[in-house]
Amino acid sequence: MATGGNSLPSPSCADDKKRRVCYYYDPGIAHIKFSDDHVMVPARVAMAHSLVGVYGMLGDMSRLRTRPATEAEIRRFHSPEYVDLLRDLTPESYFNDAALRQKAEDDHGIGGKDDCPAFDRLWKYCRGYAGGSLAAARALVDGASDIAINWSGGMHHASACKATGFCYVNDIVLAINELLGTFRRVIYVDIDAHHGDGVQNAFLDSNRVMTLSFHRYGKITPHKNFFPGSGAINEIGAGAGEHYSVNVPLDAGVRADAMEVFQPEAIVLQCGADSLSGDRLGGMELSVRGHAECVGFLRGFNLPLLLVGGGGYTINHVASTWCYETAVAVGKERELPDDIEIPSHGYELMYKNQGDKLHYQKSTATAARKRSSSAEVTKGKVLEHLSQIERAPSVQFQERRGGNNAAGVELYYDRPPSLEDDEPAQRLHRLCFPGLTKRIKLRWCLVEVRKCKRKWDQLQR
Numbered sequence: 001m002a003t004g005g006n007s008l009p010s011p012s013c014a015d016d017k018k019r020r021v022c023y024y025y026d027p028g029i030a031h032i033k034f035s036d037d038h039v040m041v042p043a044r045v046a047m048a049h050s051l052v053g054v055y056g057m058l059g060d061m062s063r064l065r066t067r068p069a070t071e072a073e074i075r076r077f078h079s080p081e082y083v084d085l086l087r088d089l090t091p092e093s094y095f096n097d098a099a100l101r102q103k104a105e106d107d108h109g110i111g112g113k114d115d116c117p118a119f120d121r122l123w124k125y126c127r128g129y130a131g132g133s134l135a136a137a138r139a140l141v142d143g144a145s146d147i148a149i150n151w152s153g154g155m156h157h158a159s160a161c162k163a164t165g166f167c168y169v170n171d172i173v174l175a176i177n178e179l180l181g182t183f184r185r186v187i188y189v190d191i192d193a194h195h196g197d198g199v200q201n202a203f204l205d206s207n208r209v210m211t212l213s214f215h216r217y218g219k220i221t222p223h224k225n226f227f228p229g230s231g232a233i234n235e236i237g238a239g240a241g242e243h244y245s246v247n248v249p250l251d252a253g254v255r256a257d258a259m260e261v262f263q264p265e266a267i268v269l270q271c272g273a274d275s276l277s278g279d280r281l282g283g284m285e286l287s288v289r290g291h292a293e294c295v296g297f298l299r300g301f302n303l304p305l306l307l308v309g310g311g312g313y314t315i316n317h318v319a320s321t322w323c324y325e326t327a328v329a330v331g332k333e334r335e336l337p338d339d340i341e342i343p344s345h346g347y348e349l350m351y352k353n354q355g356d357k358l359h360y361q362k363s364t365a366t367a368a369r370k371r372s373s374s375a376e377v378t379k380g381k382v383l384e385h386l387s388q389i390e391r392a393p394s395v396q397f398q399e400r401r402g403g404n405n406a407a408g409v410e411l412y413y414d415r416p417p418s419l420e421d422d423e424p425a426q427r428l429h430r431l432c433f434p435g436l437t438k439r440i441k442l443r444w445c446l447v448e449v450r451k452c453k454r455k456w457d458q459l460q461r
Contacts, residue, residue, distance in 0.1 A: 019299065021330050022145040023061040024132040025049050029152050032125045035113050039280055039313045040166040042125070045152045047319035047347045051358075052326050054345035060330040062145065066135035068127035069174070073134060077173045077202065079161040082108055086168060087123050094118035109162040116163040126169040129153045133171035133308055137178040140266060140304035147305045147329050151322045154270045154310030156196040157228060165194065165228060166311075173202045175306060176209060176268055183265035183304070187212060191294050192272020192310045193282030195247065197230045199270075205239035210262045212246045216275075216284055226283075259301060267298050271325055272310030273318040278360070280313040288321045288359050289338075295328045305329075316350045320358050 030046035052058060075083050085108055094101050094111065105111035110118055129152040136148030156172050157165030172188065176199070179186050188203075190196035190213040203209035220226050237245035244262075274282035276291060298305055307329065312318035327333045338359045342351045354360030 018331065019146040019329065020144070021061040021147045021149065022064050022136065022139045023058075023326070024064050024066060024136055024148070024150040024152070026065060026128050026132065026152065028124070028128060032121060034119050034166070035117055038113065038117065041313075041315050042152070044312060044315035044318045045309065047315060047350065048151055048322040050345050050347050051319055051323035051342070054343050055323065055327070055336065057326055057330055057332060060332065061149070064135060064139070066131050068124070069130035069134055073174065074127070074130060074169055076177060077160055077170060082161040085110070086126060089118050089122060091118055091120055107161075109164050110168070116166060116168060122168065129155065130169045130171040130174055133175040133306070134178055136306055137175040140306060141179060141182045147299065147307065149307045149326060149329060151309040154192075154272060154308035156190060156192065156270055156272075156310060157194070157198045159198050159201065167198065170198045170202065172199050172268060172270060172308060175308075176203070179266045179268070179306070180208060184208065185210070185262060185264045186266045186268060187259065187262055187264035188268045188270070189294070189298065190214065190270040190272070191275055191291065192270055193274040193279065193284050194226075194272065194311055195228055195230050196270060197228045200235070200245050203241065204237055204245060205241040207240045207244050210244045210246065210264065212248070214248045216282065264303065266304040266306070267301065268306045268308070269295065269298055270308055270310045271295065271322065273312030273321045276312070276314070276317050276321060278314055278317055282311070282313070288317075288324050291321050292325045292328050292333070295325045296333075299328065316354060317360065319347070320351070320354070320360065324358060
């Protein structure tokens with residue numbers, strides 16, 4: 001683990017408090033490919049990570065690499081039959097076994113090439129991003145961090161037994177369930193262009209989780225709705241969870257009202273970047289800075305905050321946005337002004353079509369669109385739903401079934417040093433004590449630095 005995590009006060013927030021930020025990144029994400037021409041490109045996370053590094057933010061966070069989610073952890077939400085399929089499915093078995101192929105396509109939504117294909121290392125990919133969100137949630141539960149980031153997560157469409165919308169394992173549901181072991185109420189906010197149907201449905205009858213989704217909704221042709229077709233304003237939950245599902249077709253400005261009424265103890269924010277102007281699929285018009293305002297807004301409540309990725313299919317725009325939102329999390333957004341250029345870092349050619357700027361300009365056609373005249377009507381309906389909610393609902397609260405150690409869960413484990421630059425203190429510790437590199441923590445390193453001044457002087461020469 002590379003340590004840091006003492007962020008600056010953020011100018012985006014109403015308070016002047018620092019935040020301890022942890023950040024999950026798995027270098028293997030750069031090598032995952034759905035197919036040659038698929039719009040979902042997991043390497044966008046590697047691009048965002050490179051920008052975060054080149055702008056000097058890695059030292060402001062605890063950089064974590066967790067073990068992948070276990071099969072048992074994924075089964076906590078997903079059905080055994082579906083998990084068995086995900087674990088065993090390969091491109092070869094999919095194409096060579098007709099019965100398996102039919103089962104994958106008809107029962108579990110996996111197949112073809114446009115939505116959720118059976119690609120190489122599918123199970124590894126699912127375990128990786130799910131493990132990141134689980135570890136991030138545990139960092140908040142343990143009090144180790146105030147904000148936890150996993151840009152590879154955010155797969156909000158997957159249901160318990162079916163893949164859809166490029167999502168196979170619903171890491172958000174797994175993470176929220178982890179948070180509910182400690183926090184009485186969790187609010188889930190989704191600013192992806194697409195409705196977070198998988199998360200909403202998972203907590204449809206719960207009054208401990210409020211789902212608040214801002215998304216595009218309606219027909220894109222006379223006979224076709226914008227995917228997934230759900231998220232109407234009258235979808236408000238069921239049973240004990242009635243009025244705890246809040247859907248806002250386009251932003252109607254009700255975020256603060258939801259926070260005041262529900263009074264959550266933790267926040268999960270899905271930062272899907274397909275709501276940005278110029279996205280290949282989203283068709284919405286947010287700027288990088290506008291998208292990040294939601295991060296700053298929720299950061300200001302000073303509650304445990306989990307940030308995950310999600311959609312986003314113009315990958316340079318995605319990387320720019322998640323980099324800037326990382327800056328908001330650590331309180332360094334003022335160091336990334338509107339005119340800042342993309343420096344040389346290995347991916348710089350990907351940003352030519354946005355003028356080599358982090359904050360690209362919206363296209364004229366998109367910017368010219370007018371906000372829907374029904375926005376105020378939508379806001380009124382949403383506020384009416386919120387008025388039906390009992391403030392800070394009384395809920396049955398179960399203690400955690402055991403700490404992370406009892407469950408055999410490790411937040412951190414070693415990685416090869418070549419994958420990412422170490423902090424200077426860690427690097428010195430590794431050079432001085434090559435046999436003691438496992439589970440290095442910064443406080444240990446600083447103690448060792450004091451003992452190794454002579455060696456440090458030798459290294460400097």
